[in-house]
Amino acid sequence: MRNVASYGSIAKVDDASAPFSASSPAASRWSGRRVRPSDALYRNAVLTVACVLTFGLYFCYDTPGALVTDITADLHLTSFRYNLLVSLYSWPNTVMVFVGGLLIDRYGNRKSAVALTLLVLVGQLIMTAAVTLRWYWLLLVGRFVFGIGGESLNVCQSTIVSRWFAGHELAMAFGFSLTVSRIGSILSFNTLPYVHGVVGLSGAFAVGALICTLSIAAASVFVCLDRYAEQCRARESPPSAQAWRYRVDSVEEEEEEEATGSMAMELEDGIRETTTASGDAGPSTATSEPPERPQRGSARTPPPRSPLQLGLSFWLCSLIGMLAYSTVFSFIAVGGDFFHWRYGASREYSGFLVSLVYDISMFMAPLLGRSFDQVGLRGIFLLTSCALSTLSFRTLGTHNAHGNPALFPRIPLLSMLTLGLAFSGVSSSLWPSMTLVVPAASLGTALGVAQALQNFGTSTASIFVGRTVDDFGYDYVMKVFAGVSAVAAVLAVWWNLDDWVHHGGRVNRVLPPEPADEAELRRQLIAAGLAVDYVPLYVPVYVLISPQAIDTVRRAYYRRLGEGEMGMRRRDLYARLGIAHPDVQRKAAEAGVRLPRPESLQRPTGISAAMTTTPRGSATPPAAPIVSASPARSPGMVVPSATRLSTPMASASPTPSPGSGRSIEGQPQPPPLPRRPPSSSLLHRSWKESPVDRSNRSS
Numbered sequence: 001m002r003n004v005a006s007y008g009s010i011a012k013v014d015d016a017s018a019p020f021s022a023s024s025p026a027a028s029r030w031s032g033r034r035v036r037p038s039d040a041l042y043r044n045a046v047l048t049v050a051c052v053l054t055f056g057l058y059f060c061y062d063t064p065g066a067l068v069t070d071i072t073a074d075l076h077l078t079s080f081r082y083n084l085l086v087s088l089y090s091w092p093n094t095v096m097v098f099v100g101g102l103l104i105d106r107y108g109n110r111k112s113a114v115a116l117t118l119l120v121l122v123g124q125l126i127m128t129a130a131v132t133l134r135w136y137w138l139l140l141v142g143r144f145v146f147g148i149g150g151e152s153l154n155v156c157q158s159t160i161v162s163r164w165f166a167g168h169e170l171a172m173a174f175g176f177s178l179t180v181s182r183i184g185s186i187l188s189f190n191t192l193p194y195v196h197g198v199v200g201l202s203g204a205f206a207v208g209a210l211i212c213t214l215s216i217a218a219a220s221v222f223v224c225l226d227r228y229a230e231q232c233r234a235r236e237s238p239p240s241a242q243a244w245r246y247r248v249d250s251v252e253e254e255e256e257e258e259a260t261g262s263m264a265m266e267l268e269d270g271i272r273e274t275t276t277a278s279g280d281a282g283p284s285t286a287t288s289e290p291p292e293r294p295q296r297g298s299a300r301t302p303p304p305r306s307p308l309q310l311g312l313s314f315w316l317c318s319l320i321g322m323l324a325y326s327t328v329f330s331f332i333a334v335g336g337d338f339f340h341w342r343y344g345a346s347r348e349y350s351g352f353l354v355s356l357v358y359d360i361s362m363f364m365a366p367l368l369g370r371s372f373d374q375v376g377l378r379g380i381f382l383l384t385s386c387a388l389s390t391l392s393f394r395t396l397g398t399h400n401a402h403g404n405p406a407l408f409p410r411i412p413l414l415s416m417l418t419l420g421l422a423f424s425g426v427s428s429s430l431w432p433s434m435t436l437v438v439p440a441a442s443l444g445t446a447l448g449v450a451q452a453l454q455n456f457g458t459s460t461a462s463i464f465v466g467r468t469v470d471d472f473g474y475d476y477v478m479k480v481f482a483g484v485s486a487v488a489a490v491l492a493v494w495w496n497l498d499d500w501v502h503h504g505g506r507v508n509r510v511l512p513p514e515p516a517d518e519a520e521l522r523r524q525l526i527a528a529g530l531a532v533d534y535v536p537l538y539v540p541v542y543v544l545i546s547p548q549a550i551d552t553v554r555r556a557y558y559r560r561l562g563e564g565e566m567g568m569r570r571r572d573l574y575a576r577l578g579i580a581h582p583d584v585q586r587k588a589a590e591a592g593v594r595l596p597r598p599e600s601l602q603r604p605t606g607i608s609a610a611m612t613t614t615p616r617g618s619a620t621p622p623a624a625p626i627v628s629a630s631p632a633r634s635p636g637m638v639v640p641s642a643t644r645l646s647t648p649m650a651s652a653s654p655t656p657s658p659g660s661g662r663s664i665e666g667q668p669q670p671p672p673l674p675r676r677p678p679s680s681s682l683l684h685r686s687w688k689e690s691p692v693d694r695s696n697r698s699s
């Protein structure tokens, strides 16, 4: 997968470790226990404030559109001047939002959220002052500032959502954020004309500024919630545990490792964890923002990737978004005019048809998001949505002899319904998919690039429409839009194939349940002494010296010697008794090495010494201890088979008593047998008593 340090996971880590048991957050608050970041209430609060972050932005973004006739009349704007004002949101963002993404990766979501909501407010206040003073140039300045803050705020919101809700809630959380944004747009279109009638243009812009303060309040609450989550995590997780990061299952391991310099282990029962000495990059990450930037304390902290390193999958996804969004956004900008011109629709009905795109998206976004979380298929849905978009524009642009749409005669409503569905599908599947194809540390950068491309596409499409409509008419524009959507669909096919072939179909997979459960399981294992809470650097070492690894090597070696299970057991018995195996004695004799006397062979170190002095180096390996593959279970705890891999030998075996020593690998020995003088009769009896052993011996 790709690694997103899910706040969900972090929250559950808190959940697992915190000494709370009450399930109702409200009840627990009254009973004295603190609310934990993993509580549903807490997470819903985070989602709410994350959604409200862009509410003011979307309300104000659509203010010129909602007041187009009033603005142009009151400020005496030509069509060109009006369009310049509108497009000044997008043009700077073909570059600036990319810079914003980099800064978000660098400074983190909390600082960014506050700074960007403030910037949006400042932009809106400048515009309010401009319409009051009737200074057009100031209006342009205000829109410019507003746009710079606004698009980066979109990116910031996406990174917050993806980090708190990574996993099986991701798309739904994105869906809710889209819904709130759409409500902002719809509210703007439906209330501002009335507000303007009551308080005038300045008042209408001031209402927008007022709503922007809501977003600032949301950003402030987010800072508190996020910081509290970080504190919980820091308090309840030991530093080494903080280095654990749980992966969203959809980013390939190799990408993860490449991106974070980490090592991923796949445990036997499919638990996938990533340990990392890194995390999101940033200068202030050492201790300040664990949820965003988990502790690393390592020089291996990778910087966010440069856009060129983000991979084909990301670029395809961004291009699809650019094409799909640019057609819809620029259509929305001229839709009212189009319906009036083509169908003679009234201003109200045209407005209704255009707003259907947002209306449908508002309702569909969380529903689609939930479906994506449950069935996956984001990539397939993005492809279907692009195809549906093609169909919608094609039907709007193809007309019969009477000038009515050929496929849906006199019912542009149907085309708009399908376009609304298509737009919902694109917006609901694109952004969650985006978070699955790039490493967490580069998410801000990636979303910045994607938004920059989208702004470039939208600005270009708007200019294209402006220049084309007069000469070739709307039908031509609709056909071009259908063609652009078809290209997006083709890219979506490519994107799906690439993802399927190279990444195992991650964008279409159902994300696993929150890895929090795994975190809890690990915590229980550690508490029970059945797993180690090791630091990332030790992981490769641990894999190499794990009981399984040693046992595998031992078995492979013995098999080469032609020995079966019983032969191996016999060697174990020798080892327990601290006696050199006859093979060892023979090889020692061949090599001219004097074995220590039997008394000293009681100590495995004696064996080790004897073994290591074997000149050929390939002499019989030490008799490795029998490793228990079934550690004891603590009451009420489910221990998966994975336990074996994560169970240190030290905890699987009692502490070696003096004299039991360690094998050559430094592993603790199983409990020693009662110390008695080595006796060949004892060994003899052991063999003789087992018929299997007997046959083994004779063979």
Ligand SMILES: C[C@H](NC(=O)[C@@H](N)CCCCN)C(=O)O
Pocket: 058, 061, 151, 154, 178, 181, 185, 325, 427, 451, 454
């Ligand atoms: C999330 C996405 N928004 C964007 O991509 C913004 N760049 C566009 C803002 C335009 C607001 N009407 C979306 O709205 O689906």
